[in-house]
Amino acid sequence: MRVTQAPIVPIVDEMNNAMETLIKLSADLRTLTGGVDDINRTWDLKKDLPGFVEQLEELNNKLTATRELLIKVNGRPDAISQGLVTVSKDIETLLKYPDEIPYDAGRLNKLQGKLADLAKQLSSQPLQLDRFFIVPANQSFPKMEATISEKIEGSIINFFNSFVSSKKSDQEDGQVLNVWMNRGRDYVNLLQNMADESFTPQTGIKVKVNLLKDDKLLLLMNAAGIAPDVGIGLPHDTPFDYAIRNGVYNLKQFPDFEEMYDQFAPGSWMPYYYDGGYYAVPETQAFSVMFYRKDILKNLGLSVPDTWDDVYRMLPILQQNEMNFTPVEHSIFLQMHGLEYYKQDGSRTGLSSEKSFEAFKAWTELQNKYGIDQRSDNFVQHFRDGSYPIGIADLNAYLQLSVAAPELNGVWGVAPIPGVKQEDGTVVRWTGGNGGDQFASAIFKHTKKPQESWEFLKWWMSADVQEKYGTDLETLNGVTFRWYTANVDAFVKLPWKEEDLQSILEQWRWFREVAKVPGSYYMEREIKNAWTRTVIGGENYRTSLETAIKEVDREVQRKMQEFHFIDANGKLVRSLNLPVITKPWGGVDKYVEK
Incomplete structure (x- = not known):
């Protein structure tokens, strides 16, 4: 048994053609108005934009014919045909007062979205069967x-089970590996099932995966001596703090x-390095890429x-057409321009070098010299309406565009982030990650089963398990649950478009997260303060950055002294010896098309 879409293929094609027409009309209208909805200007649309009204009328007639065909195929009206009625009425409202259309050009974008949602509903008709008898x-x-009688028996059993403490479980069983996962219940259940089906039969190690509702609870649990053996889904800064x-x-x-x-990019290990050791395994890795609108460019x-x-x-050219490029975070921009966040011994920042000053100047000139917006509230929405036809965002934007912007299917793409050309002609694209979407797995020190915990981590982060976990997660919950595994061998087997995957992999080779040192939490705040002083306050870039250097150095040295890297006299006792990564990662080469 299978679902066939043959009868509705012509209908979907007509709806796609209608969306293409709306995209073209929207672009023509933006060209006419310059992207500004000026209510004080008087328009004569038939004269100012010849053919626009006629194309909109023709589009409405085609949608009416499409709706009638859909009713004929289904044998009756349904929600989608009624949706087409709504779109037609919206177009008729526009046509009633055509000279007012330029006052709210965004209405055409909304019509695109409505049509795209209807087309998506029409194309998504799964065959669902509960069971065969x-x-x-x-x-x-x-x-x-x-x-x-069976219902009464079940109620009685449930009543008595309610008096059994949930703590009296595998968690107290010394033979069971206690794993806490800082994610949703769907993630936890899937991992538990996979561990029961695969890991336990292979190793004989029983596993209990528990839901950790808030990673801050780890601090309290660790102080009470009841922390887990293994923590999964830990925020990227948590392992260093521990x-x-x-x-x-x-x-x-x-x-x-x-x-x-060797399974992971060296740059992804940087946040988990401390004093010669690595204290967590990269679990997910969500870095940024460049998105662009093919049609507008x-x-x-x-x-x-x-x-x-x-x-x-x-x-x-973008700004002449009332468009712009996205603001850029410092972790994306500064490293490729030569800035070093910390000296290798970890005792102070590396911001005082001449390269760092030049990198900071280039970053602030994005606003001061080139007119890029100071902030952006919602990249995806700006990308949809065309005000940002190109810009940098993380992979979450990729999924949002794939799911929530079906009207743009086929007219956008991704590329590596722009880099800096070197004297030998190579283009350097070093970037850090989006810390909020990077997570790690670690083994807690109090565990009595370190070897079993390590075996579990090796199994959990292996390519086969990560591929299966990501595939099952997306199959059960949809594309919005795409798993950003840090294991590239698993990542490439997830359902990415091949063209997009190649761009992501090219950026992956240049991934280098910023290392952490005691007191490094000050860096983010002071870099942003320096940017604010220069871009908004108009302060000289060098003076502003020097102020940040002074503040960060003071806090880093205070914390380095607390953890006995610096003595009471401020003298360096021992070096952190931070890793140095100067070459792009070759681990992706086998998957990149030459």
């Missing part, structure tokens, strides 16, 4: 509901750690930029 002829089917307080295991103690290390005669010099050249 094969019964001999002349015999009745099994009963489908419990009898009254490592400097001897709360998690140094994974380099395990003899086969190097095998685990083509109309403007622009190509996808490869370097920041290319971006600077295209900005005047």
Whole structure:
């Protein structure tokens, strides 16, 4: 048995054609108005934009014919045909007062969205079957509901079970590995099922996966001595905070750690490094890429930029058409321009070098010199309406556009972030990640089962398990649950578009997260304060950055002294010896098309 969409294919094609027409009309209207809805200007649309009204009338007639065809195929009106009625009425309202259309050009974008949602509903018609019953002829089917006596028996059992403490579980069983997962219940249940089906039979190690509702509870649980053996889904800054307080295991103690290390980009390990050891395994990795509207760039005669010099050249054309490029976070921009956040010994920042001053100046000039907006409230919405036809965002935007912007299907793409061309012609694209979407797995120091915990981590982060976990998660819950695994061998097997995957992998090779040192939490705040002083307050970039350097250095040295890297006289006693990564990761080469 299968679902066939053959009868509705012509209908979907007509709806897609209607969306393309609306995109074209919207672009023409933006060109006419310059992207400004000026209510003080008088328009004569038939004269100012010849053919616009006629194309809108023709579109409405085609939608009416499409609706009638849909009713004929279904045999009756349904929610989708009624939706087409609503779209037609909206168009008729526009046509009633055509000279007022330029006052609210966004209405055409809303019509695109409505049509896209209807087309998506029409194309998504899964066949759902609960179960089959094969019964001999002349015999009745099994009963489908419990009898009254069975219901009473079940209620009594549930009543007595309610008095059993939930704590009296596998958590107190010394033979069971206690895993806490800082994610939703869907994630926890899937991992528990996979561990029961695969890990336990392979190793003989029983696992109980528990839901951790808030990672801040770990602090209280650890103080009470009831922290888990393994923590999963930990925010990327949590392992370092525990490592400097001897709360998690140094994974380099395990003899086969190097095998685990080689599976991930070296830059993804940076936040979990401390004093010669690594204290967590990268679990997910959500970095940023560049998104662009193919249709708008083509109309403007622009190509996808490869370097920041290319971006600077295209900005005047975008801004002349009331468009712009997205604001850029410092973790995305500064590293590729030569800024070093910390000195290798970890005793102070590396911001005082001349390269760092030049990188900070280039970052603030995005607003002060090139007119990029100071902030952006919602990239996806700006991207949909065309005000940001190109910009940088994380992979969450990729999923939002795939799911919530079906009207843009086929007219947008992704590319690596623009880089900085070197003297030898190579383009450097070093970028940090989006910390809020990066998570790690760690082994807590109090565990009595370190080897079993390590075996679980190796199983959990293996390519096969990560692929299956990501695939099952998306199959059960939809594309919005796409799993950003840090294991590239698993990542490439998830359902990415091949063209987009190649761009993501190219950016992956240049991924280098910023290392952490005691007191590094000050860096984010002071870098943003320095930007605010320069861009909004008009302060000289060098003076502003020097102020930030002074504040960060003071806090870093105070914390380094607390953890005995610096003595009471401010003298460095021992170095953190931070890792240095200067070459792009070759682990993606086998998947990148040459």
